[in-house]
Amino acid sequence: MTQSNPTIGCLYGIGVGPGDPELITLKALKALQKAPVICVPQAANRRESYALSIVKDYVKPEQEILRAPFPTDSEEGAAQVWREASKLVTERLRRGQDVAFLTEGDPMLFSTFSYVLAGVREMCPEAPIVIIPGVSSVMAAAASSGEPLVTHGQRLAILPAAYGLDDLAEATSNFDTVVLMKVSPTMVRALANLEELGLTGQSTYVRRVTTDREKVIKDITQITDEDLDYFSLLIVKGKGKKQAANQD
Ligand SMILES: C[S@@+](CC[C@H](N)C(=O)[O-])C[C@H]1O[C@@H](n2cnc3c(N)ncnc32)[C@H](O)[C@@H]1O
Numbered sequence: 166m167t168q169s170n171p172t173i174g175c176l177y178g179i180g181v182g183p184g185d186p187e188l189i190t191l192k193a194l195k196a197l198q199k200a201p202v203i204c205v206p207q208a209a210n211r212r213e214s215y216a217l218s219i220v221k222d223y224v225k226p227e228q229e230i231l232r233a234p235f236p237t238d239s240e241e242g243a244a245q246v247w248r249e250a251s252k253l254v255t256e257r258l259r260r261g262q263d264v265a266f267l268t269e270g271d272p273m274l275f276s277t278f279s280y281v282l283a284g285v286r287e288m289c290p291e292a293p294i295v296i297i298p299g300v301s302s303v304m305a306a307a308a309s310s311g312e313p314l315v316t317h318g319q320r321l322a323i324l325p326a327a328y329g330l331d332d333l334a335e336a337t338s339n340f341d342t343v344v345l346m347k348v349s350p351t352m353v354r355a356l357a358n359l360e361e362l363g364l365t366g367q368s369t370y371v372r373r374v375t376t377d378r379e380k381v382i383k384d385i386t387q388i389t390d391e392d393l394d395y396f397s398l399l400i401v402k403g404k405g406k407k408q409a410a411n412q413d
Pocket residue numbers: 183184268269270271272273274275276277300301302303306345346347348371372373374375395396397398
């Protein structure tokens with residue numbers, strides 16, 4: 166479906182939520198279904214985009230699915246790949262087509278959308294951009310675990326990876342709750358370090374939250390290789406020695 170509108174299209178950064186298709190917002194759903202082009206990050210070594218799999222039943226046959234290649238490990242290679250993805254998106258925007266860029270969870274939290282956002286801002290500064298927040302896996306994991314992440318005056322830290330002993334010791338003594346994302350590649354090290362810090366009993370593992378493969382493991386000594394998954398995180402209750410300066 167090609168729009169005849171000669172003006173620049175709008176880039177929508179859309180959070181589709183953590184996995185349950187019902188956890189997309191109404192606003193995101195409307196923007197997703199209206200856009201002639203749906204852009205998804207696509208890793209060369211992976212099957213379908215996770216974000217697209219969440220919303221597949223909402224996509225109409227006439228919508229173009231634009232697969233933006235996922236970056237390589239090398240920083241230089243990654244920058245090049247994201248330039249290419251931003252170029253593909255910019256081409257559609259210049260044709261007057263709106264582009265809905267899908268990300269799992271929220272688009273502003275460890276999301277591939279951030280690279281495309283920067284690229285499009287640089288390549289097509291006149292393009293309007295609308296960012297629609299989504300339910301992050303962090304929030305969904307707290308809901309599934311049944312434990313509030315933080316309460317009045319407490320501190321929360323969200324860490325991306327590399328769970329060395331020093332990192333964890335510092336984070337868990339400064340924050341009441343620490344969420345470790347992208348944990349699966351370093352899980353063995355993270356578990357050993359949590360044990361050394363005496364935090365094993367205060368940690369919860371959440372895998373594939375809100376999907377039919379969801380698993381919440383409150384005794385993390387029970388985690389097996391089969392439980393490991395890229396879409397997983399650990400919620401660690403820290404010691405939170407420092408109090409927030411301004412309590413709300
Ligand atoms: C690139 S980040 C994307 C985060 C996403 N933007 C969000 O708001 O949740 C990917 C990491 O998010 C976490 N994650 C995403 N979806 C998840 C899910 N359904 N269950 C558990 N963790 C998930 C995992 O730690 C995964 O390694």
